Amino acid sequence: MSRRQSTRRRWIEGWNPEDEVFWNRSGKRVARRNLWLSVLSEHIGFSVWSMWSVLVLFMSPDIGLGFAPGEKFLLVITPTLVGALLRLPYSYAVTRFGGRTWTVFASLLLLVPTASAVHFVQQPGTPLWVFVVIAATAGVGGGNFASSMTNITTFFPQRHQGWALGLNAGGGNLGVAVIQLLGLLVIATAGDTHPSYVAAAYLPLIALVSLLAALRMDNVDAVRATPGTQREAVRHRGTWWISLLYVGTFGSFIGYGFAFGLVLQSQFGSTPLEAASFTFLGPLLGSVARPLGGRMADRWGGARITLLTFMGMAAGTVLLVIASHTRTFSLFVTGFTALFVLSGVGSGSTFKLIPALFGRNAEEAVAAGRDARAEFERSRRLSGAVLGIAGAVGALGGVAINLVFRASYSGPDGSGTPAFVAFLAYYALCMAVVRTVFLRGGRQEPQELDALPKQPSGVR
Structure with missing residues (x-):
C-alpha cells in the first residue's frame, strides 16, 4: 500500500515511536490526537458501563420498581461481569480491525443499552429480568477500556x-464519577422519579464521539497482533502476577464505584439524594489520581508505587471496619474516599509494570545477541496483549467485590464488616506478591527502554 493510500484509508504504516526523529517531527502530534479522542470515547463507555450504579438509586415503589437490595446488587453486578468478559475479545478486535475502526463501532454500540434504559427504566411493573438483560448490554461499555488501552x-x-496509559485510563474512569454526578443533578432538580433523564443525556454524546472518532482517529499497522501473541502472553508467568495485582487496584476502583451508593443505603439507610451526594466524589478523585500513579511509576518504578498503594489501601480498609462497627458515617465516607484515590494511583502504577516487564525481557534478549528491532516489536505486542488480559481479570475483581458485598449485607447482621475483612486479606496478599515477585532482592523494573539501541529513523 502506498503512503497516499495509507493516509486516505487512515492506516498509518511503519509506525515507530521509539525513533526520536520520527516522534518529534510528527509522531507526537498524531499520538496525542488519538489519545484525546480515545479518552473521550472510553469516558463515555465507562459512563454507560456504570449507569446502573446510578439507576438503581432511583428504583423504589414510587415509580413502581420496588426491588430488594439483593436484586439491585444483581443489576450492578451484571454489567460488571459482562464488561469483564468482553475485555479480551475487545482487546483482540482492535489488533484485527484497527483502533479507529473499532472505536467507531464500539462507540455506536453504546446506543443499544442507553436507548433501552431510556425506554424501560420508568415503566412501572417492568420485571427484573428485563432490567438484567438491559444491564448486561451495558457491559459493552466496559469492553471499551481494553481496546482503548491496547490501541494507545x-x-x-x-x-x-x-x-x-494513566491519562487514557483515568479519563475513562472519570466516566464513573460523571454519571454519578449527573444522577445527583437529576435528583436535586427533577426529583428521584426520573431516572430516564440520566440515560437520555448520553444519546447525543455517543453520536458525537462516534463521529469524531471516524473523522480524526487513525489505524496504525503496529497495533496488529502476530498469530499466537495472546497465547504467548497467557503462558507468561508475569501476566498472572500483574493480573492479580490489578484485581486489587482496578477491581477495587470499579467494584467500589458500582456499589458505593447501595452500600450507603444498606449500611446507613441513606436516601437516594444522600447517597448520590457522596458517590461521585471517590470515583472523581480516583480517576484524577490514576495518571498521577502512572507518572509516579515512570519516575520511581511501578513496583515501589504499587507496594505503597496497597499499604495505604490496607490502612483505609481498617478505617472502614472501624466505621462499620461504630456506624460512623463521616469516617466511613473518609475511608471509602481514600480507597478510591489509592486504587486510582495503584491502577496507574500496576499497568506500568506491563511494558516495564517486557521491556526488561527485550533488553536481556538484545544483550544475548538477538535483533533489537524484532525484540522491541515483540515486547510492544505482548504488552498490548497483557493489557487486555489484566484488564479483563481486574474487572472480574469488581464483580467479586459486589458479590462479597451482596453476601455480606444479606447476612444476619446486615453489615459490611465481613466484606471489608475479606478485602483487607486480599490487599495483604498483593503486598506479599509485590515484595517477593517484583521487588525481590531490591530489584526494580527498568523505568524506560533507553538501554535498547535506537531504532533506525528510515521507517516513517
Missing part, C-alpha cells in the same frame, strides 16, 4: 507509556 500503548514510546 502502540502510539507512545516506552518512556511515556506510564503517563499516556
Whole structure:
C-alpha cells in the first residue's frame, strides 16, 4: 500500500515511536490526537458501563420498581461481569480491525443499552429480568477500556507509556464519577422519579464521539497482533502476577464505584439524594489520581508505587471496619474516599509494570545477541496483549467485590464488616506478591527502554 493510500484509508504504516526523529517531527502530534479522542470515547463507555450504579438509586415503589437490595446488587453486578468478559475479545478486535475502526463501532454500540434504559427504566411493573438483560448490554461499555488501552500503548514510546496509559485510563474512569454526578443533578432538580433523564443525556454524546472518532482517529499497522501473541502472553508467568495485582487496584476502583451508593443505603439507610451526594466524589478523585500513579511509576518504578498503594489501601480498609462497627458515617465516607484515590494511583502504577516487564525481557534478549528491532516489536505486542488480559481479570475483581458485598449485607447482621475483612486479606496478599515477585532482592523494573539501541529513523 502506498503512503497516499495509507493516509486516505487512515492506516498509518511503519509506525515507530521509539525513533526520536520520527516522534518529534510528527509522531507526537498524531499520538496525542488519538489519545484525546480515545479518552473521550472510553469516558463515555465507562459512563454507560456504570449507569446502573446510578439507576438503581432511583428504583423504589414510587415509580413502581420496588426491588430488594439483593436484586439491585444483581443489576450492578451484571454489567460488571459482562464488561469483564468482553475485555479480551475487545482487546483482540482492535489488533484485527484497527483502533479507529473499532472505536467507531464500539462507540455506536453504546446506543443499544442507553436507548433501552431510556425506554424501560420508568415503566412501572417492568420485571427484573428485563432490567438484567438491559444491564448486561451495558457491559459493552466496559469492553471499551481494553481496546482503548491496547490501541494507545502502540502510539507512545516506552518512556511515556506510564503517563499516556494513566491519562487514557483515568479519563475513562472519570466516566464513573460523571454519571454519578449527573444522577445527583437529576435528583436535586427533577426529583428521584426520573431516572430516564440520566440515560437520555448520553444519546447525543455517543453520536458525537462516534463521529469524531471516524473523522480524526487513525489505524496504525503496529497495533496488529502476530498469530499466537495472546497465547504467548497467557503462558507468561508475569501476566498472572500483574493480573492479580490489578484485581486489587482496578477491581477495587470499579467494584467500589458500582456499589458505593447501595452500600450507603444498606449500611446507613441513606436516601437516594444522600447517597448520590457522596458517590461521585471517590470515583472523581480516583480517576484524577490514576495518571498521577502512572507518572509516579515512570519516575520511581511501578513496583515501589504499587507496594505503597496497597499499604495505604490496607490502612483505609481498617478505617472502614472501624466505621462499620461504630456506624460512623463521616469516617466511613473518609475511608471509602481514600480507597478510591489509592486504587486510582495503584491502577496507574500496576499497568506500568506491563511494558516495564517486557521491556526488561527485550533488553536481556538484545544483550544475548538477538535483533533489537524484532525484540522491541515483540515486547510492544505482548504488552498490548497483557493489557487486555489484566484488564479483563481486574474487572472480574469488581464483580467479586459486589458479590462479597451482596453476601455480606444479606447476612444476619446486615453489615459490611465481613466484606471489608475479606478485602483487607486480599490487599495483604498483593503486598506479599509485590515484595517477593517484583521487588525481590531490591530489584526494580527498568523505568524506560533507553538501554535498547535506537531504532533506525528510515521507517516513517
